Amino acid sequence: MKTIIIIAVIVLILLFIIMTYNSFVRLRNWVKEAWAQIDVQLKRRHDLIPNLVNTVKGYAAHEKETFEKVVEARNKLLSGSPQDRIDADGELEGALKSIFALSEAYPELKANENFIQLQEELTTTENKVAYSRQLYNKTVAEYNIKVDSFPSLIIARLFNFNKESQLVTPEAEREAPTVSF
């Protein structure tokens, strides 16, 4: 009788360890997946910008300041920590708003097929970044709570599952676009 109880307890403990370990692995993979998605979209945005600048230059060549800001932010997209890159993307989004606002002053630009297409592409990549970031933060929060709470924290310490940090939204994104005529 005693041995049966001891075996049952050991089996239960083993089951707990396996299940907790697996859920940590799953959550960490989700975090990675969400980041991979963000990475893909940032690269896509990086590739789209030169096209956009060239198209817009054809209609509004003298808006140098606006272009510079966009290119500067674009060049920071692919290097640094995840948070650095998200910050750069926020900066880029702000600068892009000024470019899209330009189209109001240049009707020919607004009607340009290429420009319309680029605008849609940049909008969708930005939305994908935003949704992936939402997912990333949600998963990280779930993961971190698990790392910190009992009894799963024992497994976390044992197998070195460490807390991840969330991606903060840069405030610069919400700046109003400035248009110079």
Place this chain on the structure above:
Amino acid sequence: MLYQQIIANKRKTILLVSFFTILVLGIGWGIGYIFENDPVSGIVIALVVLAIYLPITYLSATSQVLKMSGAQQVTKEQYPQLVDIVEELSIAARVPTPKIYVINDAVPNAFATGIKPEKGAVAFTTGLLEKLNREELEGVVAHELAHIRNYDIRLMTICIALVGVIAIVGNIGSRMLFWGGGRKGGNRKSNPILMIVALLFVILAPLAAQFTRLAISRNREYLADASAVEFTRNPVGLSNALRKISSNTEDMKNAKPATASMYISNPFGKKRKSRRRGSLFATHPPIESRIERLENM
């Protein structure tokens, strides 16, 4: 919170199927009892119809619904913005990107289908794509993806199949009543109370089934609206889209009553217009109260 909703949804499906099965068995029992004083054979007949009808509907539902609506699968080259939006919101809903279809119809409407998220498909009318801007289209797409993500389509497909079975069996029963098939050689006496119960089952089961299905359908619409806002974080897009959709009062060309509850808004515009608030017969909640709930979010 969403995960709990999904679990609750799966549980509801089981409950519902049990309830409908009882109705099916009850109606079979009733018919058997009234006509032959042999409830067992009635139940067997009902079960046989169920065993044939349910798997067929379940397996063919997705392709059937798409075929009946006249939807055509589209590519990114044809509808870049639509495809972009579906891809974006699939990320937010964490479902595989569904197949995308377009229906050539000026009436703005949309539906989702697919028993599992992996087999999901979404369809939009050309009228919808013309009338809505990006923000509004995002709301509609999010609503459809919410149906896929919450397993609503599985639930509604099972409902439609079970209502169909009950209608078939009930139809057989009322025909037999009408033609006065009656009991031949009544050598066995029947209990008058049980007789009344049996009659009630035959007459009322189809109605009860229909009302249950419609109540579930309306409830799912509210839920999908709420989930849509959870994905887009923007109730304005969806409520504006609903307003535009509701301003239409034409009927869709290829809509069938059986699939009406699959659409984001009742495809029978004329019917919708004449409905009062919260009717028991409605497939969808009144658009005004859906908009009201969205605006309170």
